[in-house]
Amino acid sequence: MMTFYCLYMITYQNHLASALEQRIADRLTAENELYKILYSSGEGGLIFNLKDAIYKALSNQGKKWTVTPEELGSESGIIGDISYNQGQLKVDLHYPVNLGDDMPSIEIVGELYNPIFLEGDPIVTPDSLDSEELQLLDLVYENLPGIVEEENLLIPNVVVLEQGNIDAFIKRTGYGVYKTEILVDGFSKYYSFSQPQITIFQMSKKNSDDIVELRLDLNNYASGIKAIFYVEGDVIIESDFKLNGILIIEGGSLTIKEGATFYLNGKLISDGPINNDNIVDVIANPNVAQVGIHLPGFYKPVIQYIKVY
8 A cells, every 4th residue: 555655645746747848848938938038139129119109008007908929920819918008008918818827927017218208298308407307408409300211100100201301391281180291402302192081201410511491281270280399409399389298309499370379288308499379288198198209219118027926
């Protein structure tokens, strides 16, 4: 009887050891895939791969959005949960609960790279900032130009990136329908777009003596436009203009023609003084957060901790 008992215990212990070894091996495999997803494209790359879900999270504060294993490129079922609440973007990479409580997970917190975008007044100019805030303003311009690459944006976004001597004119021709005429170094270009999700215009100088001017005749108070405008020069608003997003002016001025009003639901950042007459500004951080994801360094993903059970 004792012999059978000893054989049973040896078999049982071997089974436990084998099961434990397998569990450890499974966990190591799981950890390796988590790291592969996290680091194969780099931290910034991860945020790009999840951009659609992040955009939805930024548009719906407090709601969780899930990214499938297929979207993550996971062969073992890793899921991504994305949420945005009170200025903090969170990405959780984890395995389904049915695989056990001891499976590893990674939590990535998106910290605001430059608080000048989501803190303080809607209009930011050097004369409104203290010395520490002026350094934050300098960081904005260090990262620009070069907002985005056109192929990295989701449809139906509109991207216009021009450099050189620029004379640009944007006009609304219908509800949510816009026409752009741009003269760049003597060559004419034309763009037409309708109901864009996000619009990005970057007008920058190629040489220091280039002249850049952007004129806006949108008359769009009813609908507004969700956009980022970055202009290394002058911006002239010729009719009522509602911006749900960010306007950045470098080395230029903002002029609002008589009879026109600039309705700013977002952020205006300028390295020079701004005349606030005919500007109706509203703190609209959700608008800024939604378009700001396309600005370099707007969110910086940071690994807060790794949970391994």
